[in-house]
């Protein structure tokens with residue numbers, strides 16, 4: 338992969354800002370055309386994209402199509418169909434005396450967007466924000482990850498063949514190129530990746546007061562309380578973990594299970610593994626590999642340090658295949674519970690009660706996803722009420738990403754901002770409020786002008802004298818509620 342020359346970056350930025358200022362990206366017909374071109378780029382290059390993901394990640398073709406190429410094709414098309422609806426000015430409800438002002442919210446395009454993406458789902462994580470930017474009427478630069486160079490190089494070659502180069506560009510490279518990009522002023526930065534780099538991005542954005550979306554990861558836990566069929570739970574958990582060999586931000590990171598059900602869960606995981614990979618996962622065409630030597634060594638190191646017991650798996654080979662590996666009897670202070678695993682190791686943590694499971698999870702960072710296998714309505718209610726996470730999924734894993742109308746994003750350490758379809762569009766627009774106050778409204782406005790009088794003050798302050806509604810909570814003299 339040859340990097341974009343650093344001294345060209347400022348020129349690319351300037352070109353895009355000029356395009357935006359000239360209003361090129363604003364007409365809906367133009368946006369629609371770019372979105373359909375994006376869909377066409379997916380349709381005409383399925384093989385090339387799948388091959389690039391295979392080369393970078395050993396990604397099975399089925400995963401490449403089901404979770405990346407096909408999704409962008411579908412969603413770019415849905416955006417094109419919904420543009421008119423999403424961009425319609427919205428009238429708001431107002432009291433009668435304000436109705437002649439036509440209070441309205443317009444969806445304003447923010448401007449020129451910087452998209453910085455990671456390597457694990459390199460296609461969807463670059464092009465999902467891109468369809469959002471196009472839908473919003475923005476220009477965008479994509480900085481693809483240098484860790485998936487085959488995809489990044491292909492994207493840089495294909496994008497100009499389909500989309501308007503004066504509005505959408507790819508920058509290739511790593512830290513020097515990002516550093517240059519971050520010196521420049523953007524109207525929104527959409528960063529997907531780890532929390533350490535997110536802090537560098539956020540600090541650079543602060544210098545220009547640039548708004549941010551941070552799509553981060555972390556440790557997404559699973560709770561299994563035994564009221565949902567354990568062998569099906571095990572199958573669904575393992576499936577969530579083997580996607581892209583566990584290198585997915587929404588992978589189940591660890592499982593918390595009631596102590597007396599740990600063995601049954603492990604047996605279910607083993608049986609699911611044997612049904613997915615009758616000849617073992619290593620080198621299977623239905624299983625991806627670890628992206629780089631650095632990540633491969635990191636995962637091997639994690640497994641070496643654990644004080645838990647490897648229940649099954651743990652094999653690796655010289656081509657960076659890492660077998661799904663289940664580790665049982667993992668304690669809360671085990672090294673496997675420190676950092677996001679981001680690979681196919683699944684620690685299982687036994688606890689004595691659902692209460693302990695909730696305590697275990699709420700005492701840690703807010704995860705991107707919380708998975709809970711339960712059919713107990715009380716447990717569900719308690720989880721909704723007492724825990725925090727970007728997404729909450731009962732009784733399955735990863736499948737939440739297939740719901741086109743739900744927002745996706747994190748909270749706390751797992752990031753902020755939302756995406757997918759309308760939410761992607763919303764990320765790159767701002768609500769521009771507008772009133773148009775006619776001459777005829779003047780009699781209702783006379784009261785605001787000097788000279789200020791006691792009579793007008795009495796009228797304006799009347800609401801402050803209205804009785805406040807009763808509260809059902811009684812507060813004692815020390816401010817303590819009963």
Ligand code: NAD
Pocket residue numbers: 453454455456457458462480481482483484510511512515516529530531532534537552553554555585586587677679705747752
């Ligand atoms: P990565 O190494 O590809 O880095 C992401 C981007 O940051 C790249 O474009 C890279 O060039 C840039 N970068 C790297 N170091 C930098 C530095 N020092 N300064 C400025 N920019 C730098 O990918 P990664 O961070 O390893 O990605 C994996 C992480 O992303 C995991 O934590 C995962 O959970 C998270 N993730 C989150 C989502 C989501 O949607 N929430 C999706 C995928 C991945």
